[in-house]
């Protein structure tokens with residue numbers, strides 16, 4: 220009861236903020252006489268997926284990004300870490316860390332299309348690292364907990380993550396197992412009413428700052444798809460060692476850790492859902508992670524194209540703007556077309572997903588296409604900036620570095636191709 224009261228109170232305060240900012244938004248825009256409609260409602264009228272509420276949510280998040288995040292991004296990129304607790308508290312208080320999570324645990328209780336809208340808007344943050352860490356918190360480390368976790372676990376881990384009081388990380392990849400998730404070696408052995416965990420995790424986003432990890436571990440010696448469980452693991456337990464913060468090509472403001480477990484004892488009740496179902500839960504969790512990633516990079520790609528148009532319009536070579544050379548404006552038109560195609564696939568996929576369909580094939584296609592397009596787009600746009608594109612001062616070079624991860628993380632391109640081939644029934648038979 221105490222939980223429900225507190226959670227509802229928190230939910231209403233978050234919703235109140237959202238509704239208040241929406242109301243302010245509506246009022247301001249009605250006075251601008253945009254065909255007698257607010258901007259949000261006219262945008263929504265032409266949209267295949269988003270309603271006025273989606274646009275109001277996006278608008279309010281955009282203001283928060285401009286005020287609370289973007290002014291500090293360069294500093295955090297330089298420092299190699301952003302203050303996750305501070306940023307998440309701001310986002311959590313405003314209701315953005317659980318838009319599709321249950322109301323009784325502080326979420327807004329909306330469907331996954333709102334999460335996609337938030338992911339898109341987070342693409343306005345001037346780097347890839349911070350949105351990625353926010354995505355880990357909202358759509359990578361917590362979907363399985365929200366769907367299958369016990370009320371006690373949700374109270375302890377989900378509610379404070381939605382409110383921005385606890386930082387979450389996801390422990391799936393290991394030194395010897397990334398693409399091949401089934402071959403992870405970390406073991407959780409039952410001893411009485413506790414698991415004793417030994418092993419380690421690699422590439423853990425926000426691992427150096429996290430309060431808890433959604434850990435995938437082997438809990439029996441059975442077949443690899445049936446022997447794994449997801450466990451909520453507090454990161455302050457004895458035997459957890461953060462071995463190092465990994466120095467990376469991009470995503471520099473997001474800390475990426477290597478974590479070791481040495482006889483870490485955690486209560487068996489910290490298991491999410493059913494023992495042995497961890498692999499299946501993680502595969503489900505991956506669908507939201509992949510769609511979230513596509514939505515997030517879409518906005519970044521659009522922003523890079525727009526900045527390239529602005530720069531090449533004012534930069535003159537051979538007595539005319541760089542943009543006026545046909546090869547340049549044609550290429551940018553081609554890239555914008557590809558962005559729109561990807562956007563259509565994302566919205567179709569999201570619409571099917573919220574109706575309860577299995578979108579594994581389409582989500583894998585969208586993730587594959589997003590990775591490929593981001594690489595092409597980053598390379599093409601950077602080229603038109605000339606020497607300026609090779610400096611650290613411009614968004615295009617940061618995008619070029621950050622977006623390279625899209626073809627590797629959350630399942631590499633080749634993993635996406637294997638999934639698509641499975642659905643096409645074209646994989647060689649054993």
Ligand SMILES: Cc1cc2nc3c(=O)[nH]c(=O)nc-3n(C[C@H](O)[C@H](O)[C@H](O)COP(=O)(O)OP(=O)(O)OC[C@H]3O[C@@H](n4cnc5c(N)ncnc54)[C@H](O)[C@@H]3O)c2cc1C
Pocket residue numbers: 355388389390391392393394395396397398399421422423424425467470475624627628629630631632633634637
């Ligand atoms: C910055 C960053 C943040 C990350 N954050 C997290 C996190 O928070 N939590 C987490 O669990 N993991 C995280 N990861 C790990 C990420 O998901 C893995 O890097 C990814 O799954 C690939 O695994 P791997 O690096 O072990 O590559 P490997 O599995 O060794 O694969 C190497 C390459 O082999 C190729 N390949 C794969 N499968 C096939 C195939 N079937 N046929 C042909 N070629 C193939 C691909 O090109 C792939 O890139 C992160 C990684 C990075 C770099």
